[in-house]
Amino acid sequence: MQFLGDTDHAAPRLAEARLGATEIGRARTQLVDNLRWLVGAGFVHADLSAYNLLWWEDEIWLIDFPQAVDVTTNPHAFDYLHRDLGNVCTWFARHGEAIELDDLYAELIAIAGTR
Numbered sequence: 001m002q003f004l005g006d007t008d009h010a011a012p013r014l015a016e017a018r019l020g021a022t023e024i025g026r027a028r029t030q031l032v033d034n035l036r037w038l039v040g041a042g043f044v045h046a047d048l049s050a051y052n053l054l055w056w057e058d059e060i061w062l063i064d065f066p067q068a069v070d071v072t073t074n075p076h077a078f079d080y081l082h083r084d085l086g087n088v089c090t091w092f093a094r095h096g097e098a099i100e101l102d103d104l105y106a107e108l109i110a111i112a113g114t115r
Helices: 019-042 077-094 101-113
Strands: 051-057 059-062
Touching: 019 051, 019 059, 019 077, 019 101, 077 101
Parallel strands: none
Antiparallel strands: 051 059
16 A cells, blocks of 8 residues: 655545646546556456546556456456446546547457456
């Protein structure tokens, strides 16, 4: 576990961070890369939203993993993944950086299938 922030403030949740268009684009790219890595490692967050993402020093951080599930053993893993993607895709779309949910979902399912 690691504290993210400085002596005055903790890193803000993505939902509360004040990001410009360039930063939102970077956050989007970093999130998709992290999701590829997470699913490739065999896990689904299962409670992902802009409230479980932090933005600190130009990087996105995924937090709050107690409910994470294994894609190979949990029969609901892909349902959770779809819900997670719906949450974050909606947030990014509202902030001008749309993520195509169905395309990303298909890509992540394919990554999980190569495990």
